[in-house]
Amino acid sequence: MNKLKGSSGMLLVLIGMxxxxxxxxxxxxxxENAVSLGLAVSTVGLVACTMLFxxxxxxxxxxxxxxxxxxxxxxxxxxxxxxxxxLGIAAALAAGALVGLLNGxxxxxLGINALITTLATMQIVRGITNIVSGGSPKTCSVVGFDGLGxxxxxxxxxxxxxxxxxxxxxxxxxxxxxxxxxxxxxxxxPEASRLAGIKVEATKVWIFVLSGIVAAFxxxxxxxRLLAASNNAGEKLELQAISACVLGGVSxxxxxxxxxxxxxxxxxxxxxxxxxxxxxxxxxxxMVVTGAILLAAVVFDKVKTAQNEKRSSRxxx
Amino acid sequence: MNQARLVVExxxxxxxxxxxxxxxxxxxxxGSVHALCGENGAGKSTLLKVLxxxxxxxxxxxxxxxxxxxxxxxxxxxxxxxxxxxxxLHLVPEVTVAxxxxxxxxxxxxxxxxxxxxxxxxxxxxxxxxxxxxxxxKLKELSxxxxxxxxxxxxxxxxxxxxxxxxxxxxxxxxEVESLFALIRRLxxxxxxxxxxxxxxxxxxxxxxxxxxxxxxQHVTTWHDMAGVTADTxxxxxxxxxxxxxxxxxxxxxxxxxxxxxxxxxxxxxxxASLEVKSGEIVGLFGLVGAGRTELLKAIxxxxxxxxxxxSIKLGSRDPRSSVGAGVVFCxxxxxxxxxxxxxxxxxxxxxxxxxxxxxxxxxxxxxxKQNAEEYVAKLRVKTASLQTPIKNLSGGNQQKVxxxxxxxxxxxxxxxxxxxxxxxxxxxxxxxxxxxxxxxQGVGVLMVSSELPEVIGVCDRVLVMCDGRIxxxxxxxxxxxTTLLQLALPKTEMSA
Numbered sequence: 001m002n003k004l005k006g007s008s009g010m011l012l013v014l015i016g017m018x019x020x021x022x023x024x025x026x027x028x029x030x031x032e033n034a035v036s037l038g039l040a041v042s043t044v045g046l047v048a049c050t051m052l053f054x055x056x057x058x059x060x061x062x063x064x065x066x067x068x069x070x071x072x073x074x075x076x077x078x079x080x081x082x083x084x085x086x087l088g089i090a091a092a093l094a095a096g097a098l099v100g101l102l103n104g105x106x107x108x109x110l111g112i113n114a115l116i117t118t119l120a121t122m123q124i125v126r127g128i129t130n131i132v133s134g135g136s137p138k139t140c141s142v143v144g145f146d147g148l149g150x151x152x153x154x155x156x157x158x159x160x161x162x163x164x165x166x167x168x169x170x171x172x173x174x175x176x177x178x179x180x181x182x183x184x185x186x187x188x189x190p191e192a193s194r195l196a197g198i199k200v201e202a203t204k205v206w207i208f209v210l211s212g213i214v215a216a217f218x219x220x221x222x223x224x225r226l227l228a229a230s231n232n233a234g235e236k237l238e239l240q241a242i243s244a245c246v247l248g249g250v251s252x253x254x255x256x257x258x259x260x261x262x263x264x265x266x267x268x269x270x271x272x273x274x275x276x277x278x279x280x281x282x283x284x285x286x287m288v289v290t291g292a293i294l295l296a297a298v299v300f301d302k303v304k305t306a307q308n309e310k311r312s313s314r315x316x317x
Numbered sequence: 318m319n320q321a322r323l324v325v326e327x328x329x330x331x332x333x334x335x336x337x338x339x340x341x342x343x344x345x346x347x348g349s350v351h352a353l354c355g356e357n358g359a360g361k362s363t364l365l366k367v368l369x370x371x372x373x374x375x376x377x378x379x380x381x382x383x384x385x386x387x388x389x390x391x392x393x394x395x396x397x398x399x400x401x402x403x404x405x406l407h408l409v410p411e412v413t414v415a416x417x418x419x420x421x422x423x424x425x426x427x428x429x430x431x432x433x434x435x436x437x438x439x440x441x442x443x444x445x446x447x448x449x450x451x452x453x454x455k456l457k458e459l460s461x462x463x464x465x466x467x468x469x470x471x472x473x474x475x476x477x478x479x480x481x482x483x484x485x486x487x488x489x490x491x492x493e494v495e496s497l498f499a500l501i502r503r504l505x506x507x508x509x510x511x512x513x514x515x516x517x518x519x520x521x522x523x524x525x526x527x528x529x530x531x532x533x534x535q536h537v538t539t540w541h542d543m544a545g546v547t548a549d550t551x552x553x554x555x556x557x558x559x560x561x562x563x564x565x566x567x568x569x570x571x572x573x574x575x576x577x578x579x580x581x582x583x584x585x586x587x588x589x590a591s592l593e594v595k596s597g598e599i600v601g602l603f604g605l606v607g608a609g610r611t612e613l614l615k616a617i618x619x620x621x622x623x624x625x626x627x628x629s630i631k632l633g634s635r636d637p638r639s640s641v642g643a644g645v646v647f648c649x650x651x652x653x654x655x656x657x658x659x660x661x662x663x664x665x666x667x668x669x670x671x672x673x674x675x676x677x678x679x680x681x682x683x684x685x686x687k688q689n690a691e692e693y694v695a696k697l698r699v700k701t702a703s704l705q706t707p708i709k710n711l712s713g714g715n716q717q718k719v720x721x722x723x724x725x726x727x728x729x730x731x732x733x734x735x736x737x738x739x740x741x742x743x744x745x746x747x748x749x750x751x752x753x754x755x756x757x758x759q760g761v762g763v764l765m766v767s768s769e770l771p772e773v774i775g776v777c778d779r780v781l782v783m784c785d786g787r788i789x790x791x792x793x794x795x796x797x798x799x800t801t802l803l804q805l806a807l808p809k810t811e812m813s814a
Contacts, residue, residue, distance in 0.1 A: 177679045178672055185669060188658035195619070195655055196669045196723065197641040255660045 009304075010249060010264045010297070017268065021275040028278055035157060039225070041270035042159040043068070044240045045263075046218040049170040050211040051241040052262050056174070057207050058187035058254025059107060059114035060242060064215040065234035066125035067096050071216030072229030073133045076140040085144045092216045099125055100212020104205030122238070133231040140227065149225025159221050166214070171259030183207060187254025243290075244269050247297045268293070322347040322510040323399075323479045328377035330363055337363040340377065341536045343529045345479070345510040350501060352521040353514045355531035356555055356770070356803075361514050364531070365481055368512075369401040370394035381478060392421065400472030401481045404488075406464050408456055408471075415439035415452035418470045442470040446500055462493035469500065480504060481512035486520065487607070498524055516605055517808050518548035530554040549800075552807075556770060556799035564750050564775030571778065572596035575628055575762040576617070576645070576731040583620025585612040587786030591623075594731060594762035599753065601777030602766045604806050608783040610766040611650060614733045617764075618647040627730055641670055644730030648720050650739060650766070652713065656720045659709035663701050664690035666708045666719050671726040693722035697752060714745025721752055732756060734765040738772065750776055770799045782806050 022029040047064050054061045071092035079088030099121055106117045153161040174180035182203050185193045194200045215234075223229035248265030250257035272293060276286045321344035330338040338360045345351040355361050366372045368379065370388030379386050381398055388394035394401075408417045415435050416423065424434035439452040448466040456464060465485060472480055482501075486494045501524065504511060513525055521528060522543065530537040530551060537554050540546050575596040580589035590613050594600050602610045617625055618640050625632045627643045637647070649655035657666055668675075668686045675682040675689070690704050697718040701711055708716055717737065724732060737753065738746045753776065757763050767773045773780055774797045782790040782805035790805035 176681050176683070178676050178681060179679055181665065181672065181681065185658045185661065185665075188660045189654070191655050192649075192658055193669075195637050195647060195649055197638040197673075198669070199638060251660075255658065 009300075010247060010261065010268065014264050014268050014271065017271050017275075021271060025275045025278050028275055033274065033278070035160070037270050037274045038160040038163075039157060040274060041266050042163040043218050043222055043234075044237065044244055044269065045163040045266045046166050046221070047215055047237060047241045048244045048262050048266050049166045049259075050207070050214040051238075051245050052170065052174070052248075052250055052257050052259065053180075053183055053207045054114075054211055055242070055245050055250045055252060056187045056254060056257040057183045057204060058190065059204070059207070060118070060238075060252075061100075061103065061208060061211045061215075062115070062118040062238045063099060063103060063121040063125055064211060064241060065237035066122045066129060067099050067212055067215035068219035068222065068234035068237060069229070069231060070099070070125050070129040070132070071096050071219030072223035072233055073129050073138050073219075073231060074216075075220045076138040076145075076223055076229040077132065079142050079145050080138075080140050083142055085142065085147060088140075088142075088145070089148075089217075089220050092220050093213050096212040096214075096216025096219075097209050098212070100209040101205065103212065104208030107208065108201040108204035118238075130231050133229070135231060137228050137230040138223075140223070140229070146224050146227055148221045149223070149227075159225055162221060167259060167263055174257075174259055179203065179206065184255055184257070187251075187256075189255070240269065243294045247294065320347055321345065322382055323512075324380045325364075325368075326378050326380070328364070328367060328374045328379065330367060330372055330374050336534050338367070338374070338534045341531065341534070342377075343536060343539045345512060346527070346541075347508045347510050348505050349527050350505055350511045350513050350525045352525035352528040353512055353531065354516075354521060354528060354551055354555055356768075359531040359555070360534040361531055362483070363534075365401050365403075365483055365512075365514065368394065368399055368479070368481060370399075395421075395472075395475045395477065398476065398478035399481070400475065400477035400479070401483065402465065402468050402472065402485060404484045406468050408464060408467060410455070410457035412456060413453050414443070414450055414456055414459065414467055417456050417467050418442050418452070418474055420471060422475070438474060439470075442474040443467075445473050446470045447496070447503075462489050462497070465489075465497070466500070477509070479510045479512065481514070483514045484516065485513075486515070486517065518551055519809065521551065522546070522548055532556075548807075552800055552803055556803060564772070565747070565754065566775060567754075569597050569757055569778075571598045572760060575760075576764065577626040578617050578623065579626075580623035581613070581616045581620050581625060582622035583612060583616030585609070586616045586620070589623055590616070590788055592764075592781060592788065594764050596730075596760045596762055597757050598779065599757050599763040599765060599777045601773040601780040602764060602783060603768070603770070603773045603780055603802050604783035605808075606768065608806065609786040610783050611735050612786075613783065614647060614735050614764065614766055618645060618733055641727060644728055645733065646724035646727060646729055646731070647733040648717075648724065648735060648737060650735035652716050652720060652740075657708045657716055660707055662705045663694065663699065663708050663711070663719055664704040667693055667722045667726070669723055671723070674727075689726050690722075693725060694719075697722055697725075698748065712745075714741040714749070717741060717745075717749060718752075721749075725752075725756075729756065729761050731762045731764065734763065736766055736768065738767075738769070770802060773797070773802065774799065784808050 027033055051061060051064065074095050075088040075092040078091040079085050103118055103121055106112050107114050149159055151158045182198050185198060186200050186203055190200055219233065222233060244265040245262050246252065247268050248261030250261060272290060273286060276289065323345040326342050327340045328338055329340055341364060353361050363372060367374050370390045370393050373389060386397040388397055388399065418439040419435055424431045424438060436452055443452060446466045446469050448463060448470065450459065450463060456467065485497060489497060501511060515521055526543055527541050528543060528546065528551065529539040532555060573596055574593050576594040579591045582589045586609055604610050619637050620635055625635060627645055630643060632639060632643055664686065667690045671689060672681060672686055675685040694701065694704065699715050699718045701715060708719055738749050741749065753763055765777065778794050780792045780797050780802060781788050782802055784806050785808050792801055
């Protein structure tokens with residue numbers, strides 16, 4: 001019940017923002033703008049799916065932005081070299097999985113802090129991306145490379161449709177599979193989970209492998225949409241994804257998080273940025289506002305949790 | 318005889334659900350070493366913490382040399398002249414010995430630490446305790462015994478008049494114990510009032526010249542003259558209480574061995590241990606805090622060395638998952654840290670393990686999970702608003718029932734229980750005992766760690782006693798009395814051996 005109340009609070013905030021922007025901002029409430037908003041949040045949305053798992057499991061993954069860039073660049077290079085789009089995507093996903101595996105093994109098996117580990121791999125992978133790409137964006141003119149990004153499924157642009165699909169799939173995994181519930185249990189109390197027979201290390205490794213694969217896939221989608229893969233793509237993506245999750249009520253301490261919350265978080269970030277762009281607000285001011293919203297959300301969350309604790313302790317006393 | 322220096326008058330302190338101390342009065346004379354004895358949970362630690370200003374008493378008062386003291390923090394207690402030397406020393410390993418001695422009142426000039434004065438004053442304090450180390454050595458380079466001396470020097474540098482020691486010899490060698498005793502005698506000659514908490518009866522009878530016994534938070538007796546007081550007299554005073562029959566023991570048929578652990582070892586267990594539990598048998602594992610009981614349970618459940626056999630099957634790998642698969646389950650003592658997933662619901666916590674059995678290709682069987690949770694919440698009479706209530710909102714007893722429910726749904730052959738009734742009120746306790754009895758009647762082997770003597774005696778068919786990391790004895794139900802068990806559990810100092 002509490003969880004429901006928490007995310008529906010943020011849902012109200014989102015609805016309020018949409019209504020307000022619809023009334024006040026010219027050009028917001030149009031189909032065209034809805035599509036551009038959707039495209040703008042699709043990358044963060046994809047990455048937020050697995051970031052939710054990292055956070056719910058009590059860790060986080062800062063390497064997603066670099067992973068995205070490496071995935072896009074590899075997809076472009078391998079597709080150009082082999083003339084095969086599936087091979088290009090497979091290479092990207094394999095690289096993402098490998099980085100994720102490295103993250104997962106170091107964090108779960110060696111017990112090294114996720115912040116340090118993924119901060120390091122973030123640098124390493126960004127460096128590799130620049131080495132592989134020669135420090136410049138890679139274009140790809142092979143027919144069909146634009147399939148992921150430019151096509152449409154039932155009239156919905158593919159990146160948006162894929163993001164919605166990922167929301168559904170990962171929401172299902174979180175709520176309806178043993179893996180998803182184990183993830184939340186580990187984030188909630190790792191030692192109790194271990195003693196209850198949950199394979200904590202293996203689960204964590206899988207979470208990071210998934211995170212790497214999804215980030216690389218998001219890189220493929222972005223490269224396909226733009227017909228080019230930038231070596232600088234995905235910068236600050238990790239922070240955006242974490243922000244969206246936190247806005248959606250995911251706890252940084254682990255153990256708490258819902259997919260519906262993350263969707264709301266992603267959309268709140270998207271609506272704010274979209275509306276401010278339409279109003280021609282300077283990007284510097286946009287940064288201030290986005291940061292302020294995040295801060296307000298976590299303060300709100302802290303106050304709410306404190307109240308809940310008080311209420312529940314009164315209940316048992 | 319010397320004058321009473323420290324007077325404790327009617328001190329009481331309660332925590333949610335527990336009356337830790339009630340109306341405790343006694344006095345400690347100057348130039349005397351006054352022992353403080355009692356079982357686990359008798360209130361010794363709470364009393365020390367009240368003296369040290371960590372807890373404030375609900376009732377009563379304390380006075381030093383006729384002056385009332387009411388410390389609100391350890392710092393204030395020190396300023397009043399009361400120092401407590403805990404088992405875990407409160408020192409900073411990365412800084413020098415001198416700075417540790419003078420911690421909190423470093424001498425300074427013009428806002429900067431006065432190195433010369435620091436060294437000089439530290440030297441003076443170190444000399445008093447007879448510790449010959451260079452004050453500029455980093456503390457981490459000292460042995461544990463030397464660090465203890467630093468802690469005492471710190472107390473002396475603050476001119477402490479009352480010095481309380483909490484189990485000071487628990488990690489010292491016999492030679493180190495001797496030099497500690499020599500120091501304590503020097504402090505005694507200097508007229509300090511010394512409180513000495515120990516489980517070691519031989520230490521109490523050789524070192525101390527007065528003794529106060531606490532039981533269940535209450536003062537039992539104080540001897541101001543130790544003539545004629547023996548270890549047995551003290552132990553009897555510690556345990557003497559009536560046992561009510563909330564345990565509902567009835568004889569069961571006991572079958573073949575269901576758990577055979579041989580020379581198991583694991584993290585924190587000092588010596589490999591072997592034991593056997595038969596089908597339908599409830600075996601108690603008694604000992605003082607720190608005897609290694611929890612470590613032994615964990616070594617069986619998820620340890621490294623030795624072998625564990627369940628029925629006729631020898632366990633290949635000993636991680637929690639494999640143990641559960643073989644029918645060995647473990648309920649930890651610290652429910653908050655190791656038992657529950659606090660944010661998750663009652664139902665989720667109950668299904669945490671068994672859901673693997675219900676699921677198909679990793680997909681949850683929600684219907685079965687709901688049915689399972691409902692069944693056990695009803696069976697174990699868990700008081701909860703709903704299955705979806707976060708478990709952290711439940712009382713300790715009900716949380717414990719949910720953790721038990723988690724395992725009852727599995728095919729349990731052996732259940733390892735670590736202090737299953739810790740922090741649980743009496744009503745819920747007898748319900749937990751009934752659950753344990755029910756398991757044994759179904760043929761499950763039960764190995765149960767407990768610090769509560771009446772519980773061990775009331776519930777178990779057989780009791781294993783641990784002391785200092787070893788199993789020191791095995792007592793059948795018929796022979797299990799508080800005195801026999803406690804005597805096996807109390808450590809014997811090497812000195813007297």
